Amino acid sequence: MIITKAPREIDIMRKAGQIVARTHKALKAHIRPGITTGQLDAIAERYIRSQGATPSFKGYNGFTGSICASVNEELVHGIPGDRVLHDGDIISIDIGAEYNGYHGDSAWTYPVGTISEETKQLLDVTEESLYKGLERAKAGVHLTDISHAIQSHVEAANFSVVREYVGHGVGQNLHEDPQIPHYGPPGKGPRLKTGMTLAIEPMVNVGKRYVRTLSDNWTVVTVDGSMCAHFEHTIAITDDGYEILTVDAE
Known part of the structure; x- marks a missing residue:
């Protein structure tokens, strides 16, 4: 069942999203050669908790990170x-924060130092595809209108859209209905309604679309070892479009 949110709920999600956006900003300042992923995790957890929120991912189905x-792959x-x-x-850094019982969820892929032109194109195209999808988001349109816009943009650049992992509803639960594929024909799936809150998150590979999970039962990698990127925003559907909730509004 797809849960629509009342304006007061979206107000809380807007604050959760702002905390996520500010956490991304804090981490971006530390992303450089020589730092470890664990150090970035510690910075993120400290910041999220300092804002009166908790990391959505820590302990989620046993996940140990914040x-x-x-x-890379x-x-x-x-x-x-x-x-x-x-x-x-x-x-690629995916951040979730729970604030007053509601979640914000956003991912971004960052360069470390100087990256290759192909990798830069990967990041550009994946980020662009997110916004191409969002351009389709408004009350009354079909869910897969978003999916089709994302896939069309990615494949026009000769990259591949991952099929196994999808976007999702978000609110009091980190993952809610509906599931939102980033591929497929337009005009399918439920029609969007004002008050729906969705996490749209294209995942894109330079090479083939296939992925597998490592023996840690968490880390998902490209089968062919190619670079991949992940960009995500939480949005609220409005009467005439959408609002991105995972931004720093101030």
């Missing part, structure tokens, strides 16, 4: 630890 930190759910970042790497 953020997901996925490097790691797509999602990377466990923060001793891995050192090097010049030319990219790191």
